[in-house]
Amino acid sequence: MTVAIAPLTSEHIPAAVQRYDRWFTRARRPPSQRSWLADGPVRGEELLGKLQHAPGLEACRALDAEGALIGHLAAVPLDLTPDDPAALRSHPHSALVPHGGHALPAGRETEVLRALYTRVAERLVADRRLVHYVDVPAGDTATAPWSDLGFGREIVHGLMAVRARGRQPRGVEGLGIRRAGPGDLPQIGRMAAESSRRQRGSAVFKPQPEGPLAALRLHYADALADSRCGAWIAARRGEEIGMVVVVPAAPDPVTPESCVELAEAYVVPSARGEGISRVLLATALAWAYDSGHRHMSARWHSASLAADHWPRVGFRPVAYRLSRTLDARIGGPAGTY
Template sequence: MSSVEIVPFNEDYVEAAAALVAARYWAERELGNFLLPAKFEEAEAIVPILQDNSERTTGVAAIKEGRLVGFATGLMTMHQEARTAYIPDWGHGAESSDRWGTYRLMYADLASRWVANGYFTHVVTFFAHEREVADAWFSLGFGLENIDALREVGPVEGTMAGVEVRRANLEDLEVVIALTLATRRHLTTTPAFRPLFDHEGVEYYKQQLSDSDIVWWLAYQDSEVVGGMRIVPSSKRNFVLPVADESTCAITMAFTKEKERNRGVGTALLKHSLDWARSAGYKNCAVDFESANIPGSRFWLKNFQPVCYSLVRRLDERIAWAHGNRNEINFLR
């Protein structure tokens, strides 16, 4: 039996790689995620994505008997202020004969190059029902960090608080900034512990509030703002394949003050967001959230169906100098 050879990924492998991604996507829809747009079941829809990102990625191909049996390609980016190598949902695939082993071999090759170039945070995204793919990444030391989820823009179930919900405008600039910062402060707490870095400037929020395609909803209780939610077209963000469709909008910020949680404020905001989305012609709504955000994940998983999981591995940066090729004299000091 011939072994798998790991070689650099190049344009010669694009069509075969696209076919692997399309096959994964087709399998995901067959398992019940029928809200996913059907267009990505065709390799022709994946080819331009791989081509358009070729200059931004570094990748490998798994070759067996002269044929592509797997590939993985990563974007060099920043994640939480850290140099990060990110393998998106459209950036990997492997045949079923030894999918687990092929992923492990491909990552071993990629990781050595990433670490050599100072990328110690590694992230990968895959579809929600890819159990074997998940097992391969878990076996390599990755852990769950983010969930992408989807739902139709139909009626919302659950108790709704007796709050007034209205659309924000430029006069609400300070309120919108405060709610966004409150969201980020919440994510610094246990068990998420997401560091709080400088956030966008005032001009960013002015542009957001002036964009007719972006809607901020504010919830008021006795004239006090108790929560907010932002909803945007999926074209405004770089989204995963299951939500990359003109008929899909996305919630990209949501927050309820701690004292008002579990009273239906979030449900009321979600209802207004989906009512607006439906009137604007959208069919589906997406959201992504940190899995370690306990109140947030509880709310989103009640109302949305997961379509993608993102795992992260953060390496000990001391490996840059505390490696196996160190001069032995260093151990004697």
């Protein structure tokens, strides 16, 4: 059956919201997720309401034979400055399909997505945006249609419940944990930059330009002065060997209310394998519970050597960022390359 594609404009948003809410409710609860892993609010109306006003938005809708909306796709341009820490994780001239940016009909996911993406991707490539990202809930329902188009899992978004203190991790001999404050910005910034710099290596191979790394050293200045955030430093024999930083997390379809985000976690390579990260995480979880938070989120590169660590300590995947990088030789009018 042929899929008709047409522009997605403000008059179509109510129908797109209904389609998104139904699709997301079906897609975000794969059998592997446990019942205690709370969902965030769907927020289709809020998400699409913001998207329609995004500058440079590339959006279209799919129609069935009767002309009814059966799916949509909306990509937002990403343009990052040379000193933006976000450029450590995302290409500075790319595009993102965020939560709310697409919905598909059951049974025709790949067919409809291919038709939508063909239209949107053509415009993105014409603007020399050759790196495309999409946020999807975990599970085959959401990821398989994108995999059929060449997208791969790049970043995992995990979530864990924050409970009252239970069994604590075994202590590490000679280790001290202290709360970090504004005066600890040099140490927190140094370790955050070193953690990010390591993503240059195998098998992540993520460019880590020096400009954003320098900005990252100062990025947590406000967090260290904010009582809603928490940061701790691990030290042994006078040497600072690890840290953790948690900040409030904005609710979204995979992030429930009352959630904090594990923004940074680092242990120097020479001290890894001793359980230091577990002690730091337990400290942050205890603070989060006492502060009224009931969930903690974290994000990590799926190709990182530490990717297996986070599920082992309790984070369950609830969403992925998928990516597709097109051959940089593409250029000029269609059909000339």
